[in-house]
Amino acid sequence: TMNDRKTIDLEQGWEFMQKGITKLKNILEGLPETQFSSEDYMMLYTTIYNMCTQKPPHDYSQQLYDKYRESFEDYITTTVLPSLREKHDEFMLRELVKRWANHKVMVRWLSRFFHYLDRYFIARRSLPALHEVGLTCFRDLVYQELNAKVRDAVISLIDQEREGEQIDRALLKNVLDIFVEIGMGQMDHYENDFEASMLKDTAAYYSRKASNWILEDSCPDYMQKAEDCLKREKERVSHYLHSTSEPKLLEKVQNELLSVYANQLLEKEHSGCHALLRDDKVEDLSRMYRLFSKIPKGLDPVAHIFKQHVTSEGTALVKQAEDAASNKKAEKKDVVGMQEQVFVRKVIELHDKYLAYVNDCFMNHTLFHKALKEAFEVFCNKGVAGSSSAELLATFCDNILKKGGSEKLSDEAIEETLEKVVKLLAYISDKDLFAEFYRKKLARRLLFDKSANDDHERSILTKLKQQCGGQFTSKMEGMVTDLTLARENQTNFEEYLSNNPNANPGIDLTVTVLTTGFWPSYKSFDLNLPAEMVRCVEVFREFYQSKTKHRKLTWIYSLGTCNINGKFEPKTMELIVTTYQASTLLLFNASDRLSYQEIVSQLNLSDDDVVRLLHSLSCAKYKILNKEPNTKTISPTDHFSFNEKFTDKMRRIKIPLPPVDEKKKVIEDVDKDRRYAIDASIVRIMKSRKVLGHQQLVMECVEQLGRMFKPDFKAIKKRIEDLITRDYLERDKDNPNLFRYLA
Amino acid sequence: MKKEDTVKLISAEGFEFVVDKNAAMVSQTIRNMLTSPGSFAETQHREVTFPEISTTILEKICQYFYWSLQFASGKETEFHIEPELTLELMMAANYLHT
Numbered sequence: 001t002m003n004d005r006k007t008i009d010l011e012q013g014w015e016f017m018q019k020g021i022t023k024l025k026n027i028l029e030g031l032p033e034t035q036f037s038s039e040d041y042m043m044l045y046t047t048i049y050n051m052c053t054q055k056p057p058h059d060y061s062q063q064l065y066d067k068y069r070e071s072f073e074d075y076i077t078t079t080v081l082p083s084l085r086e087k088h089d090e091f092m093l094r095e096l097v098k099r100w101a102n103h104k105v106m107v108r109w110l111s112r113f114f115h116y117l118d119r120y121f122i123a124r125r126s127l128p129a130l131h132e133v134g135l136t137c138f139r140d141l142v143y144q145e146l147n148a149k150v151r152d153a154v155i156s157l158i159d160q161e162r163e164g165e166q167i168d169r170a171l172l173k174n175v176l177d178i179f180v181e182i183g184m185g186q187m188d189h190y191e192n193d194f195e196a197s198m199l200k201d202t203a204a205y206y207s208r209k210a211s212n213w214i215l216e217d218s219c220p221d222y223m224q225k226a227e228d229c230l231k232r233e234k235e236r237v238s239h240y241l242h243s244t245s246e247p248k249l250l251e252k253v254q255n256e257l258l259s260v261y262a263n264q265l266l267e268k269e270h271s272g273c274h275a276l277l278r279d280d281k282v283e284d285l286s287r288m289y290r291l292f293s294k295i296p297k298g299l300d301p302v303a304h305i306f307k308q309h310v311t312s313e314g315t316a317l318v319k320q321a322e323d324a325a326s327n328k329k330a331e332k333k334d335v336v337g338m339q340e341q342v343f344v345r346k347v348i349e350l351h352d353k354y355l356a357y358v359n360d361c362f363m364n365h366t367l368f369h370k371a372l373k374e375a376f377e378v379f380c381n382k383g384v385a386g387s388s389s390a391e392l393l394a395t396f397c398d399n400i401l402k403k404g405g406s407e408k409l410s411d412e413a414i415e416e417t418l419e420k421v422v423k424l425l426a427y428i429s430d431k432d433l434f435a436e437f438y439r440k441k442l443a444r445r446l447l448f449d450k451s452a453n454d455d456h457e458r459s460i461l462t463k464l465k466q467q468c469g470g471q472f473t474s475k476m477e478g479m480v481t482d483l484t485l486a487r488e489n490q491t492n493f494e495e496y497l498s499n500n501p502n503a504n505p506g507i508d509l510t511v512t513v514l515t516t517g518f519w520p521s522y523k524s525f526d527l528n529l530p531a532e533m534v535r536c537v538e539v540f541r542e543f544y545q546s547k548t549k550h551r552k553l554t555w556i557y558s559l560g561t562c563n564i565n566g567k568f569e570p571k572t573m574e575l576i577v578t579t580y581q582a583s584t585l586l587l588f589n590a591s592d593r594l595s596y597q598e599i600v601s602q603l604n605l606s607d608d609d610v611v612r613l614l615h616s617l618s619c620a621k622y623k624i625l626n627k628e629p630n631t632k633t634i635s636p637t638d639h640f641s642f643n644e645k646f647t648d649k650m651r652r653i654k655i656p657l658p659p660v661d662e663k664k665k666v667i668e669d670v671d672k673d674r675r676y677a678i679d680a681s682i683v684r685i686m687k688s689r690k691v692l693g694h695q696q697l698v699m700e701c702v703e704q705l706g707r708m709f710k711p712d713f714k715a716i717k718k719r720i721e722d723l724i725t726r727d728y729l730e731r732d733k734d735n736p737n738l739f740r741y742l743a
Numbered sequence: 744m745k746k747e748d749t750v751k752l753i754s755a756e757g758f759e760f761v762v763d764k765n766a767a768m769v770s771q772t773i774r775n776m777l778t779s780p781g782s783f784a785e786t787q788h789r790e791v792t793f794p795e796i797s798t799t800i801l802e803k804i805c806q807y808f809y810w811s812l813q814f815a816s817g818k819e820t821e822f823h824i825e826p827e828l829t830l831e832l833m834m835a836a837n838y839l840h841t
Binding site: 039053 | 791
């Protein structure tokens, strides 16, 4: 039994153990040996167990612990190290891998035999465990001596592989695993004894390559090489390096290949960023993005060049349009012509093109969205031939939405174009100006029945609302709704007429009632209406009074149309004219011949209006009136008479009256509205802040109003002064740049 | 039970106890031996002789192995130890790291 055990003497016991250890070494060296039986195992274990559980002084734990370590030291110094020292390079690496594997096996076996020491002894004396002792021996004797040599051999193989040679990747993996395992949980040996040098060598390697390539290669070729190198280095990590090396390795390569030469690459004369953009090399630009996005601040210069490029392309378009416009005839100067429309279309195409670049090549990155936006803001705010971009855009919309404008395009194409136009609006700083022009043209389309498609009209308003807010489109929507209501109203009017035979206007009358607030302001002139029409106005007024009590009707004759029969000698024809034109023609029912002055006084209109009217009736395509003398322009000394001989192959013709140029008025109206808006903004700001400095006030004002327009600093200053005189604000007594709100 | 799933534990007097491998591995010492790297032939694993453990103790230990497995899988019963066996049992347990 255990109690009766014979005491084992240290030397005796050790001699027995030594036999087992030798057997193990032989097995590892590949010498002929029998396997360990379970009996062998238990005997060895038991020997250690007994020697450690004997009563003192035969408790040999400490000695056995030391002999355990000595076994390794011994074996390593006599056998392992010599075999390693005599080999070099790849052979040395192979030997090392083999010896390490063997060592691990030896540690495992011996620590099992000596296992009892791990249970109590090491804890009691705070000593390292057997497993650790074993590995430490290898580290202190083998690793310590050889790691530098090993490192250099490995790096040399890596460089060979970089040059295209085949190397034994499994071998490298096994060697590097040693660096990791020898750390026993820590990565410091791997990092300090291998990785640091490997990174340094990598940097030097790529620095040499880059300095050659940058001189010889074009930008796209260089980038391709860089991308390939990065790919291969990444693969290298997965093949044999430790995964933690990946970010550090790639960073080194990126630094040497890209960061160092970033500017030279981008600015290469015939193949750099500018050239790639110019030549639409989307593949290369995508690669550029991929590579430069990895280095710190790498994309900033690329985005900058992109912005420059787009700006110059846009500015070239502006110049093109300007040149084309200046070649036109002087008389057509105020009308926004074909060239300007072409310009808008080209701007849209430019935007489409480079937005695709931002989405595809530049992966939707905010830097590039920003660059695109800033580029467009630069040239989109340049007008062409005296027309602001706001006006150009509004005219462009008008052309699409009016009859005869874009009938050849499909509904989807029109929707798409409208969508793009609204997007462009985002770049225009004078959005309120656009709104006013748009409103004016919308009014014209609605009132003269020139709108091609109601759905498109509503659709663009929805898009504008989404982009610019409900306030932007509320009036326009009101206008569209007014027309629907007007139609209803007309039905009621016709019913009223059929129920009241006394209320007979004598002519077919259609009235469109508009809500003043929604529509652009129109001057109403005191036109002397022909008698026939006076009756109409009265009849309608009675009808309207019967329906609503508290509303006042103001008649805008300049917007009316009239169908009038002209009894010409050859044949009677129906003429479609404006109310003004009709009033002029009806004068000739009473007189055969009238002078310019007579017409002016009878109509009670301004000279400008009368000149336009008479020109449209006597000097244009259809000569309803004869003019003496028969010149091309109207002068105050002319005389007019009814042209009985007039005829045309059609039964019914429309005599156009060219519209007055609204541009000046629009700009005036917008300026006025801006003054109010600035006032309101200043008061709002001051009311909430109470006291504010001049700079700050101006800044906040600009920010608040920025969605609609860019307020002028001088204008703001003027409005502040005005508000001071109206006692909304006061200046601080001590500091003239400080303002106070007066409640 | 399949031959590969069992281990034969032999006492000092030569009594053979055939136990389930999993049960035997409750002993860390036996477990270490059975899971040592490589050089054991399959057949060698099957028998382990304990020249210093008596039959009575070894039997008790085998019982303990099975009880331990049952306890681990949720069956909360008591393991009774006869007082006179205690000292020897503890020493064997120490040896077997159980």
